[in-house]
Amino acid sequence: MPVLSRVLGVATAGFGVLEFVKTDLYGNAAGLGKPSVALRTLHHSLGARDVAIGLAMTVAPAGPQLQAATVMRIVSDLTDAVSFGLNAPTGEKKAKSLAVALGYAALCAVSLKGAGK
Template identity: 45%
Template sequence: MPYALTRLLGAATAAYSGTIVVAPKVLAKPCGLTTPLGDTPRPVRTLIGAIGARDAAIGVAMMLAPPGPALRTAVSARVASDASDALVFGLTLPDPKARKKVVAFALFWAALCAVSLRWN
């Protein structure tokens, strides 16, 4: 099936993104943005919810866009979002270990999505 990897990455993006909207701690904890008691502060929940909604929309677009310019645009949006997340989180997360981990994951996902169109 053409574009199967791109569609799968879109589905994974949408599923993870929906998860962080409902349970922001899933992203807040690896980013080091929880309280000492493990709670996620309200402002962090708000921002993670916005990130999750953005990424869910992009993931659905990757799943449903027809091949061609629409699909390339959806994947480009995913790559740009992950690259900008890597930059912002890499420069601003308070914990250096969390910075490295989050940046590595975001850049890996951006690269995987970018090459997915070529693999199909």
């Protein structure tokens, strides 16, 4: 039963909505600077991505469809780890960004087994 995948899907969609509502939240946490048009644009794009993937993880039938949605989430987290890890201004912010992105990717990877049932 894909309970973990479903919970992570709902959480992902929620994070995506939060990126639309509070566009500076993740940028501030990563130390990317003050809100700007560029950062808002980035976070709106990430928010749309997260809502779409989160909804897919929440409603896709168990099996290949849910596994594909979960793999998309993992790939997204890995690209977030690279981009935020490269661009965070301090070692502490880089470490925090990497820990969050890689940690979420790891949780999603663990959920893949259950997503197939």
